[in-house]
Amino acid sequence: MQKQKLVMIGNGMAGVRTLEELLKLDPERYDITVFGAEPHGNYNRILLSPVLSGEMRLPEIMLNDLDWYRDNGITLHAGRKVVAVDRRRRVVRADDGTEATYDRLLLATGSNPFILPVPGKDLPGVLAYRDIADTESMIEAARVHRHAVVIGAGLLGLEAANGLALRGMDVTVVHVGEWIMERQLDRVAGGMLQLALEAKGMKFLLQHHTSELVQGESGRVAAVRFKDGISIPADLVVMAAGIRPNTDLARQIGLQCNRGVLVSDTLQTFDPAIYAVGECAEHRGVAYGLVAPLFEQAKVCANHLAHFGIGRYTGSVTSTKLKVTGIDVFSAGNFEGGDDTEDIVLHDPGLGVYKRVVVRDNRVVGAVMIGDTADGSWYFKLLKDQQDIHPIRDHLLFGQNGLGDVGHKGETLAANLPDEAEVCGCNGVCKGAIVKAIKGNGLFTLDDVRKHTKASSSCGSCTGLVEQILASTLGGAYQTAQSKDKPVCGCTDHSHGDVRAAIKAQHLLSALQAMKALQWKTPSGCATCRPALNYYCLSTWPHEATDDPQSRFINERAHANIQKDGTYSVVPRMWGGLTTPGELRAIADAAEKYAVPTIKVTGGQRIDLLGIRKDDLPKIWADLNAAGMVSGHAYGKSIRTVKTCVGAEHCRFGTQRSMDLGVKLEKMLFDMYSPHKVKLAVSGCPRNCAEAGIKDVGVIGVDSGYEIYVAGNGGIKTEVAQFLVKVKSDEEVMEYSGAFLQLYREEGWYLERTCHYVERVGLDHVKAEILEHAERRRELFERLLASLRGAKDPWAERVEAERATALAREFETLEVSA
Amino acid sequence: MSAHDLIDTTGWHPICALDAIPVLGARVVRTPDGDVAIFRNEADQIFALRDACPHKQGPLSQGIVHGQTVTCPLHAWKIDLACGEAIAPDQGCTPTYPVRVQDGHVHLHLVSLSPVAGS
Numbered sequence: 001m002q003k004q005k006l007v008m009i010g011n012g013m014a015g016v017r018t019l020e021e022l023l024k025l026d027p028e029r030y031d032i033t034v035f036g037a038e039p040h041g042n043y044n045r046i047l048l049s050p051v052l053s054g055e056m057r058l059p060e061i062m063l064n065d066l067d068w069y070r071d072n073g074i075t076l077h078a079g080r081k082v083v084a085v086d087r088r089r090r091v092v093r094a095d096d097g098t099e100a101t102y103d104r105l106l107l108a109t110g111s112n113p114f115i116l117p118v119p120g121k122d123l124p125g126v127l128a129y130r131d132i133a134d135t136e137s138m139i140e141a142a143r144v145h146r147h148a149v150v151i152g153a154g155l156l157g158l159e160a161a162n163g164l165a166l167r168g169m170d171v172t173v174v175h176v177g178e179w180i181m182e183r184q185l186d187r188v189a190g191g192m193l194q195l196a197l198e199a200k201g202m203k204f205l206l207q208h209h210t211s212e213l214v215q216g217e218s219g220r221v222a223a224v225r226f227k228d229g230i231s232i233p234a235d236l237v238v239m240a241a242g243i244r245p246n247t248d249l250a251r252q253i254g255l256q257c258n259r260g261v262l263v264s265d266t267l268q269t270f271d272p273a274i275y276a277v278g279e280c281a282e283h284r285g286v287a288y289g290l291v292a293p294l295f296e297q298a299k300v301c302a303n304h305l306a307h308f309g310i311g312r313y314t315g316s317v318t319s320t321k322l323k324v325t326g327i328d329v330f331s332a333g334n335f336e337g338g339d340d341t342e343d344i345v346l347h348d349p350g351l352g353v354y355k356r357v358v359v360r361d362n363r364v365v366g367a368v369m370i371g372d373t374a375d376g377s378w379y380f381k382l383l384k385d386q387q388d389i390h391p392i393r394d395h396l397l398f399g400q401n402g403l404g405d406v407g408h409k410g411e412t413l414a415a416n417l418p419d420e421a422e423v424c425g426c427n428g429v430c431k432g433a434i435v436k437a438i439k440g441n442g443l444f445t446l447d448d449v450r451k452h453t454k455a456s457s458s459c460g461s462c463t464g465l466v467e468q469i470l471a472s473t474l475g476g477a478y479q480t481a482q483s484k485d486k487p488v489c490g491c492t493d494h495s496h497g498d499v500r501a502a503i504k505a506q507h508l509l510s511a512l513q514a515m516k517a518l519q520w521k522t523p524s525g526c527a528t529c530r531p532a533l534n535y536y537c538l539s540t541w542p543h544e545a546t547d548d549p550q551s552r553f554i555n556e557r558a559h560a561n562i563q564k565d566g567t568y569s570v571v572p573r574m575w576g577g578l579t580t581p582g583e584l585r586a587i588a589d590a591a592e593k594y595a596v597p598t599i600k601v602t603g604g605q606r607i608d609l610l611g612i613r614k615d616d617l618p619k620i621w622a623d624l625n626a627a628g629m630v631s632g633h634a635y636g637k638s639i640r641t642v643k644t645c646v647g648a649e650h651c652r653f654g655t656q657r658s659m660d661l662g663v664k665l666e667k668m669l670f671d672m673y674s675p676h677k678v679k680l681a682v683s684g685c686p687r688n689c690a691e692a693g694i695k696d697v698g699v700i701g702v703d704s705g706y707e708i709y710v711a712g713n714g715g716i717k718t719e720v721a722q723f724l725v726k727v728k729s730d731e732e733v734m735e736y737s738g739a740f741l742q743l744y745r746e747e748g749w750y751l752e753r754t755c756h757y758v759e760r761v762g763l764d765h766v767k768a769e770i771l772e773h774a775e776r777r778r779e780l781f782e783r784l785l786a787s788l789r790g791a792k793d794p795w796a797e798r799v800e801a802e803r804a805t806a807l808a809r810e811f812e813t814l815e816v817s818a
Numbered sequence: 819m820s821a822h823d824l825i826d827t828t829g830w831h832p833i834c835a836l837d838a839i840p841v842l843g844a845r846v847v848r849t850p851d852g853d854v855a856i857f858r859n860e861a862d863q864i865f866a867l868r869d870a871c872p873h874k875q876g877p878l879s880q881g882i883v884h885g886q887t888v889t890c891p892l893h894a895w896k897i898d899l900a901c902g903e904a905i906a907p908d909q910g911c912t913p914t915y916p917v918r919v920q921d922g923h924v925h926l927h928l929v930s931l932s933p934v935a936g937s
Contacts, residue, residue: 441907452907458893524842524860527882527889527896550842554880554891562891566877614880810840814847814856816831816928 003031006305007092007102009082009249011036013045014278014294015108016064021302023072029306032074033100035092038131039079041065044442046291046474048135052163056439058132063442075100085253087271104305107250107261107269107276111243111289116151120213125221126237129160138238142167145235149173149224151210153180155320157240161202164236172203172232174210174224184320184331188347189354189370196327196352205232213237245280245287260287265312267301277301283315290318291444291474310493310519319380327352328413328472330376333366333383334358341365346397355397362390374413375399377467385485391764406716407461414468423465426458431469438473446470461716489528491520496532496749503536510537510546525551532750535637538673539745542787555635557810559794560617568617569610571634572624573670576644576662576682577605586627590620604641604679606632618811621795630793633671637751640679642666643691647684647701656701658684661730665699668734669741671791672784675748675757678741679714693721696744696754697737702726706733710740710766711758719755722763725771739770739777742784833924836862844879844888849928854915855879856924857888857899865899866917866926872897872910 006022008015011034019032036042042064050056069076080094085105093099113128115121125141127134142148142164150161153175165171173180179190180197194204209227213234216222225231245260256262256270260282267275267283277297279289288294293316303311319332337343337358346355353371357364357379363386367379378400382389389396407425417423419432437443437452449466450457456466485495494502499518508514511533515525525533534551549557560568572587591599591609598610612620621631633639642665645651647658662682672678681690682699692698694714698721700707705728712721725736743766748757758766770777839845839858846869847854853869855878863886869879876892886899896905902912916927 522885524884526884526887527894530882530884550840550883553882558880562877562880564874564876564892566875566880810843810845813853814834814838814845816833816847816849816926 004029004103005101006030006032006104006106007100008032008034008106008108009085009092010108010110010278010280011038011040011042011076011078012108012110012278013042013063013291014110014298015106016042017295017298018106018108018277018301018305019072019074021299022305025302025306025308027072030104032072033077033102034069034074035077035080035082035094035098035100037079037081038133040132041068041076041078043132045131047439048129048132049159049163052135052138052160053166054163060439082249085249087253087274090273103273105274106301106305107274107280108278109246109249109280111279112246113239114242114244115239116210116241118210118212120215120221121239123213123215123221124219125235126213126239128239129156130243138164138236139167141236142169146170147172147233148236148238149232149234150238150240151175151224152240152242153177153204153206154183154240154242155181156243157238158197160238160240162197162200164238165200165202169236170203171201172205172234174205174208174226176207176209178207180204180206181329184368185329185370186335186356186368188356189329189331189368192349192352192354192370193327193329243279243289245282247280250276250280258282258285265300265314266304266309267297267313268304275301275305283313286315288316288318290320292316293318295444317384319376319383327370328373329370330373330379331366331368332376332380333364335366335368337366344393344397357396359389359393362388362393364389372413373471374464374468376471377464387760388762388764391762407459414465414472417465423469424453424455424458424462426461427454429453429455434466434469435473438470443470444474459716488532489526491515491522491525491529492518494518499533500536500540500747500749503533503540507541508537509541509544510534511548511551513537527553535673535675535750539675539787543790556637558614558617559621559631559635559798560612561635563610565611567611567613569608569634570612570617570620570624571602571606571608571632572629573632573666574606575666576642576659578644578659578663579606583627583629586624586629590623593623594620602634604632604634605643606634606641608634614811615813618799622799625793625796625799630670631795633794636673637676638674638678639666639669639672640677642669643679643681643695645683645689647682651684653687654684654701655703656684656706658682658690658699658701661699661701661706661733662690664730665734665737668738668785668788670788671794672741672745672788674741674745675750676753678744678754680737694718695721697721697740699733699737704728708733708736708740710737711754711763713753713755715753717755722758724763724767735777735781736770738784739780740766742780742787743769745784745787746780829927829929830918830925831928833926836864836919836922836924839864839924842883844881844883846877846879847926849926851928853877853879854926854928856917856926857883859883859885859899862919863899864917864919864924866915867897867899867902868913868915870912871895872904872912873908878912 044061044063047061080096082092083095084093091099091101113130127137148164148169148171150157150173153173161171161173179187180194181190211227212225213221214223221237223231224234247257247261250261251257261269261276261280263276263281263283267277269276278294297313300311300313341358341360344357355369358366364383417431421431423431434453434455441452443449456463487493488496506517508517511530514533530551534548537545555561560570594616596609600608602608642662644659644662648654648656649659678696680697681692681695683690683692684701692700694712698709707726708724709721710724713719744754744757844855844857855867855869857865869877871878871890873895876890878888880891881888887896889896895908902914904910918925
């Protein structure tokens with residue numbers, strides 16, 4: 001196939017990201033030519049601030065060096081500005097006469113700094129702050145000059161002022177607004193930030209309009225004069241009064257422009273052969289300046305250029321999470337509020353903490369925070385997902401406590417951590433290693449950091465800390481919050497919610513069928529999506545859907561837990577934690593027969609046989625089956641155990657027969673497959689020896705009946721179970737807890753524990769389904785029982801399975817024969 | 819079976835019927851070289867790798883197979899089945915073995931197994 005020609009004008013972050021996405025999708029489709037006005041490869045413009053302040057050097061902020069262009073067969077004309085485009089002949093021409101023809105043209109011309117139209121704006125010593133050349137000029141000026149004036153107290157202006165101050169200059173920030181960063185902060189937060197910055201030696205002149213830049217004897221700028229007549233000395237003036245989309249070329253060639261170049265949801269301009277992405281583009285009335293939306297545009301544009309045609313860009317909700325010279329600042333949405341909104345405010349000037357969440361009809365519409373921004377991404381998620389916050393209003397301002405409890409020495413704020421502090425306790429990753437990876441590899445997302453450093457990729461308890469490190473390293477570039485619309489994995493653009501709905505609506509009966517129907521991008525999915533799809537099909541269509549063993553993690557396929565040396569652990573079920581001499585004898589016999597090296601009592605009140613070879617699994621199962629024991633499902637996303645205390649059967653304090661009820665619950669739920677593991681406990685009195693307060697369903701016997709608690713968790717993050725209902729009889733406990741678990745099975749997302757599920761949908765929703773509508777509760781309970789009807793012991797099934805199937809033979813090792 | 823019977827100058831060894839390997843699954847072959855995992859994907863392509871992840875020697879045969887990749891069951895490293903290389907940014911490599919299907923039978927090439935090559 002003859003390759004088509006793609007020409008890109010502009011060599012910045014949005015444009016090059018589009019090319020990267022395109023090369024991932026279809027590396028062979030285009031011959032690519034890039035024109036960039038700057039004489040460099042693509043660099044991380046956001047990190048110009050640390051370069052200015054001396055924390056980083058230029059080579060460290062390169063994202064794509066010249067080798068990258070060469071390795072990908074891209075012709076780069078660096079330092080050449082395109083001056084003309086002939087849309088009829090489809091040719092672009094640069095200022096040095098270089099020409100290139102195109103089939104598709106991509107405009108990524110970025111933005112220009114807004115230069116105040118005042119006398120003296122062209123004097124030596126007057127700069128904008130936009131690119132490497134500006135940064136180098138500022139560094140040079142700081143070496144020999146003393147007084148710097150920065151015009152504009154937006155993010156860029158404050159970063160410039162901070163950098164210059166760190167390089168020893170005496171810096172004054174001039175601003176027309178009533179407070180600094182008024183686009184991102186409200187008056188209170190702006191005032192607090194200003195105080196903090198003044199404490200660091202920066203000076204501010206608010207509500208001052210510049211009238212003239214005064215020339216000194218040397219010919220260089222010497223002072224800034226204001227409309228009220230006063231003037232201040234200035235050897236360097238930095239214009240940081242905003243940016244404007246660079247539409248010069250687009251206007252010149254007759255493309256429809258407003259503030260930016262107008263683009264459709266596929267990032268095409270009015271000439272369908274010409275695309276535009278990044279700061280130069282205006283989509284549905286908005287021209288974006290933050291990196292995250294630009295990367296979203298890049299993805300959609302690449303998708304369209306690759307003729308996939310399924311991506312649509314529908315706009316972005318943006319948040320700003322920044323570190324302004326060591327002070328954490330966050331804002332998102334409509335943080336100013338209005339007549340129909342309410343403010344929930346926490347303000348402690350002594351601690352330098354201010355949080356304000358703006359709410360309309362129990363939905364978050366905006367938030368602004370300073371000092372403690374750890375929960376910014378949570379508020380942003382609530383905002384994006386339009387979640388009803390009524391049930392959590394009373395503790396909304398105290399945050400989500402999104403961090404796990406352990407594994408990072410109890411640290412909750414990343415900004416002040418030293419580089420050698422361990423952030424990820426699972427993989428032993430220090431803060432310094434994460435920062436280095438972010439800077440060195442040009443990482444922008446949590447997923448990137450997980451892939452490169454493994455931090456927060458195991459138990460995830462340090463996710464919040466890693467996000468904070470990303471935010472403070474990247475400043476405004478980092479888009480937090482994984483909304484519930486996040487795709488299941490890289491194989492699809494569908495979210496878990498979409499997939500669940502489609503499986504139900506389209507009656508999809510297997511993971512493979514679902515991948516086909518939902519147009520998966522990969523032929524057989526991946527280790528993330530296939531188990532999820534398999535679960536969704538089975539839980540939506542019990543007895544009808546086909547279980548695909550190859551879409552289950554090995555533990556569920558082998559009905560045992562894989563260990564680090566490739567052996568397995570076997571846990572026979574002990575109903576309610578009860579056992580008999582016969583069972584114990586059979587376990588002891590099996591342990592001796594198969595030379596089990598380690599025997600351990602588990603936290604779930606049963607016995608774990610560790611170090612069993614895979615070939616021996618069916619044999620030991622057969623022996624345990626023969627003694628009347630079945631699988632304990634210690635390996636599955638399924639019902640694990642029902643932990644019990646001794647209860648009224650023996651205990652002098654017991655009010656209810658907890659062992660008896662525990663056994664009944666465990667038998668009822670036997671073989672229940674669920675989004676994640678499920679643990680129950682039944683205590684016979686409020687002393688709660690079975691630790692029911694940290695279980696997915698915890699039952700506590702009281703003299704008059706039982707209290708049922710749900711969505712507790714004792715793992716990564718201790719989560720106290722929430723009170724659901726009080727009932728009188730064993731039968732009611734079974735019905736209510738069964739209905740709750742069925743609701744979770746039907747609505748939960750794969751690998752979402754009950755605590756995460758309830759946090760997402762809200763306890764009110766659960767109560768509405770289970771308490772307010774007796775009919776729905778009974779239906780849920782009946783669906784649970786129906787799906788569990790005929791449940792078989794997976795060990796016995798495997799032992800009895802026709803050994804002729806390839807599946808059963810998985811356990812046999814093959815030998816080489818000639 | 820005498821040692822003479824094992825002589826196979828080509829180094830190819832019959833292993834099992836193709837159907838004995840589950841689609842999107844694997845089987846383990848015990849060889850003098852150590853365990854070798856033979857994978858089969860949805861397109862009926864066959865791959866053979868040493869059954870040890872370059873990360874912490876996890877048994878790749880027990881992983882989930884997708885496309886030309888297997889995800890290690892221990893720490894979810896992804897290994898390219900065709901070349902044995904870990905998918906970036908992870909770094910490491912697992913040895914691969916030549917493998918082919920003839921008349922519905924899987925054959926594995928193990929030079930070190932051949933008495934000719936070994937003597």
